[in-house]
Structures are given as structure tokens and as C-alpha cells.
Amino acid sequence: MYTQLFGHYLLNKGIVDADELHAALTAMTRIKAKLGAVAIDAGYMTAAQVEEVHQAQHTADKRFGEIAVEMGFLTDEQVVDLLARQKDSNLVLGQALIDFGFMTHGQFEEALNDYKSASSVNGDMTDADMEKEMLGILGIDNTKENGFYPDYILLFIRNLIRFIGDDFSLGEVQRGVTVSMNYASKQEITGDLKATVAIGGTESGFIGIASRYAGESLNETDAYTKACVGELLNLQNGLFAVNMSNDHGIELDLTPQTSEEKALINIPENAIALNLSFSFGDIKIAVVKH
Amino acid sequence: MDIIPDSAAENLSGAVHPIRVGGAAFAQKGILIMKISEMTVLICDDSPLIRKKMSEILKKIGVAETIFAEDGEMAVEMYRSHRPDLVFMDIVMPKKTGIDAIREIKEADPDAKVVMASTVGTQKNLISAIKAGAFEFLQKPVKEEDVIKIINLMIKG
Numbered sequence: 131m132y133t134q135l136f137g138h139y140l141l142n143k144g145i146v147d148a149d150e151l152h153a154a155l156t157a158m159t160r161i162k163a164k165l166g167a168v169a170i171d172a173g174y175m176t177a178a179q180v181e182e183v184h185q186a187q188h189t190a191d192k193r194f195g196e197i198a199v200e201m202g203f204l205t206d207e208q209v210v211d212l213l214a215r216q217k218d219s220n221l222v223l224g225q226a227l228i229d230f231g232f233m234t235h236g237q238f239e240e241a242l243n244d245y246k247s248a249s250s251v252n253g254d255m256t257d258a259d260m261e262k263e264m265l266g267i268l269g270i271d272n273t274k275e276n277g278f279y280p281d282y283i284l285l286f287i288r289n290l291i292r293f294i295g296d297d298f299s300l301g302e303v304q305r306g307v308t309v310s311m312n313y314a315s316k317q318e319i320t321g322d323l324k325a326t327v328a329i330g331g332t333e334s335g336f337i338g339i340a341s342r343y344a345g346e347s348l349n350e351t352d353a354y355t356k357a358c359v360g361e362l363l364n365l366q367n368g369l370f371a372v373n374m375s376n377d378h379g380i381e382l383d384l385t386p387q388t389s390e391e392k393a394l395i396n397i398p399e400n401a402i403a404l405n406l407s408f409s410f411g412d413i414k415i416a417v418v419k420h
Numbered sequence: 421m422d423i424i425p426d427s428a429a430e431n432l433s434g435a436v437h438p439i440r441v442g443g444a445a446f447a448q449k450g451i452l453i454m455k456i457s458e459m460t461v462l463i464c465d466d467s468p469l470i471r472k473k474m475s476e477i478l479k480k481i482g483v484a485e486t487i488f489a490e491d492g493e494m495a496v497e498m499y500r501s502h503r504p505d506l507v508f509m510d511i512v513m514p515k516k517t518g519i520d521a522i523r524e525i526k527e528a529d530p531d532a533k534v535v536m537a538s539t540v541g542t543q544k545n546l547i548s549a550i551k552a553g554a555f556e557f558l559q560k561p562v563k564e565e566d567v568i569k570i571i572n573l574m575i576k577g
Contacts, residue, residue: 293561343469354468357468358469361467365539365560367539368538368539368541368560369539371540372540372542375544381544382542386514
């Protein structure tokens with residue numbers, strides 16, 4: 131979730147534009163955060179020190195951590211810690227922006243520090259901090275509708291990150307409109323509460339979601355592709371039903387998913403349609419509680 | 421001698437799996453012992469993705485034959501006509517729910533071995549599945565190790 135929040139911050143502050151963010155998101159699946167960016171994030175090194183180590187690497191065939199220790203910027207223990215943190219995907223977006231030349235290490239450091247101080251109390255963002263910030267960005271009021279929308283949307287975002295990937299940015303939130311989707315999977319939630327939910331998007335977005343979820347390379351919007359997106363929606367709603375049952379004693383049932391082309395879905399003022407831009411295409415999630 | 425072709429199948433209890441079943445292999449062969457390589461499994465799910473993934477897992481484990489149903493009605497028909505050794509049944513399906521399909525299958529064959537497979541693993545659905553006659557509940561998304569555990573349970577009777 132950090133990727134989406136940090137990406138939104140960079141875009142909102144005008145530090146990067148939408149095209150640069152999209153390019154970085156597209157590259158995310160192929161790169162990992164380098165030790166310099168991780169060291170800045172951990173607060174162990176400044177951007178200037180990272181640049182100094184990079185300069186030294188031009189003349190010495192040594193690893194970043196080795197040189198940083200020799201220069202007195204890091205301890206051996208800190209290098210071990212950074213290598214463990216490197217596996218964390220939170221910094222991959224920043225690394226991609228640096229690699230593309232859209233940000234320097236200095237700009238990254240400044241943006242990261244500003245973002246952290248604006249978004250958390252002590253600089254370390256917890257999951258709760260991130261979820262609170264996400265709901266704020268999406269304009270979702272936690273106190274209305276018995277928490278249905280926050281629970282549903284946050285679970286969907288977590289499931290997209292888990293089953294599809296982290297390489298997406300948050301787009302427009304729509305309310306009080308009729309939204310259209312070129313291709314969509316819909317499902318009705320019934321039982322103790324009723325809702326209509328759909329996931330869809332452009333052809334590339336729809337095929338991309340299906341391909342990632344199935345772990346296969348799909349290239350057309352045939353019945354199989356539609357079923358794959360439908361199964362993702364079914365999974366989301368199934369997990370949501372389990373959470374509602376366990377946490378609130380609310381029992382839900384689901385109807386079989388349906389597929390539609392050129393779907394039109396009415397989104398009342400109290401409902402939500404969320405646009406997301408993946409590296410492979412745009413998708414939309416529509417959630418309407420009745 | 422059965423050869424289990426994948427390391428994943430090492431979790432099963434040995435390379436040869438004699439089991440007591442009430443399904444087709446038992447009835448047709450007139451013996452009490454069968455092997456995984458002789459098992460027929462019916463996968464009932466309206467999603468072709470799930471049918472494909474489940475089939476791949478079962479094939480990897482060494483199951484001889486998988487047959488399919490796309491809705492609850494078809495599931496009952498397929499069970500009656502094929503008498504498979506094991507059934508994986510989705511809950512939310514067109515025409516007839518998996519719960520209703522299990523009830524009809526168990527009426528036709530009280531010894532039928534049916535596993536309820538669903539994303540909606542609520543207490544309510546677990547109870548409904550057990551009451552209908554399911555002997556296990558498989559939480560989706562389906563994981564290979566969970567399928568192996570279920571096959572193991574079946575082997576152990």
C-alpha cells in the first residue's frame with residue numbers, strides 16, 4: 131500500500147507527473163531497491179553520502195555496503211539490517227524513479243522525509259497509518275454505513291496487491307455518476323446486507339488483471355479471461371464475507387458472478403467507484419451498498 | 421506400482437496408496453483396495469480457471485482421471501453417471517448451489533466423498549456443508565498442499 135500512497139504524494143506535490151509515475155510503475159516488476167535508497171529510507175545515510183559511495187564505486191570494484199563501511203557511513207550491522215530491509219518492496223517505486231532520472235537521490239530523500247513526517251507521528255508508518263491515509267485520499271468516511279466501504283475497499287486494495295501486484299497508482303474516485311466499463315465482472319452480495327460490486331476496465335486492464343490472477347499470458351477477452359476476473363471478484367467477496375462473519379457476526383451470501391461488456395453502473399453519492407492505473411492498463415472497482 | 425511423478429506427492433503416504441472407497445473403482449472392480457492412479461475425481465465449479473487449476477494439481481499428484489461439472493445440476497448428473505471416488509464442490513454456482521447438489525448426491529449415494537471448496541469459508545457455510553454431507557472444507561484460493569492433505573485424509577479413511 132506504501133507504493134500507492136507514496137506515488138499519490140509525489141503526484142500531488144508535483145514532484146513527478148502522471149507519465150513519469152506510470153513509467154516507474156511499469157518498471158517496478160523488473161527492479162529491486164538498491165542499498166543506497168534503502169539506507170536513505172532507514173535514516174542511516176544522507177543522499178550526499180550515497181552519491182559519494184556511488185562515485186567511489188566508479189574507481190573501486192566493490193559493493194555499495196563494503197565501500198560505505200570503509201568510508202565510515204555504515205557499520206557492518208547496519209549493512210546486514212539494510213540487506214534484510216532491501217527485500218521490502220516499499221522502496222521499489224522510489225528506486226524506479228531514480229533509475230529513470232525522474233528524481234535524484236537528494237530529491238528522493240527530501241520527498242521521503244516530507245512524506246513520512248506528514249503521514250505518521252514518529253516517521254515509521256504502520257499498517258494502520260497507511261490504511262487511515264488511504265481512506266483519507268479516497269474520501270471514505272469510516273463512521274458511515276457501519277464501516278462497510280472502508281472494510282471492503284481496503285480489503286480489495288490488499289487483495290490486488292497480493293494477487294495482482296503492487297504496480298498501480300490511485301486514480302479518480304467517482305460518486306454520484308454512472309460509470310462505464312468496457313469489460314466487467316459483477317457479483318451481488320446478499321444476506322444480512324446487500325451490495326452490488328464490480329471490477330472491470332479497459333480491454334488491456336481487464337486482460338492484464340486476468341493474466342496476473344491466472345498466472346498465464348492471456349491476450350483476448352474471451353470466456354476464460356472473463357472467468358479469471360470473475361474469480362478474483364469472487365475471492366475478494368468470499369474473504370470479505372468471512373471477515374464480516376468473524377468480526378461483526380454479519381452473514382453474507384454471494385450470487386454467481388456475471389460478465390458484461392460496455393457495462394453501465396450507477397454510483398450513488400454514498401457509494402464509490404475507484405479508478406486504478408496498473409502498468410498494464412486501467413481498471414475500475416465499483417461498490418454500491420443497497 | 422504407482423509412480424508419483426512429483427516431489428509434492430511425497431506428502432502422500434507412500435508411492436502406492438491402497439484405499440477403501442465407495443466410488444466407481446470399488447464398484448466396477450469388485451475389490452476393496454484402489455490406488456490414486458485409479459481414482460476418478462469430479463470437479464464442480466462454474467469457473468474454468470478453478471477447474472483448470474484443480475485439474476493440474478490432481479494430475480500432478482497422480483490422479484488418473486478428472487471429470488468436470490459447471491453448475492450444481494450438472495454436478496449431480498455427472499456423479500450419477502460416473503460415480504467418481506471424490507468430488508470437489510463449489511458452493512456458489514448457477515442453477516443449483518453446491519450445498520443442494522451435495523444433498524442430492526448423498527441421497528443417491530450415502531458413501532459419496534464430497535469436499536466443499538469455496539472462498540466463503542464462514543462458520544455458517546462450514547455447518548451447511550457438514551450438514552449436507554461434505555467430509556471436508558477446502559478454502560479457496562486452492563493450494564496444492566491443501567488438496568494433498570485432503571487426499572491423505574481420504575486415504576486414511
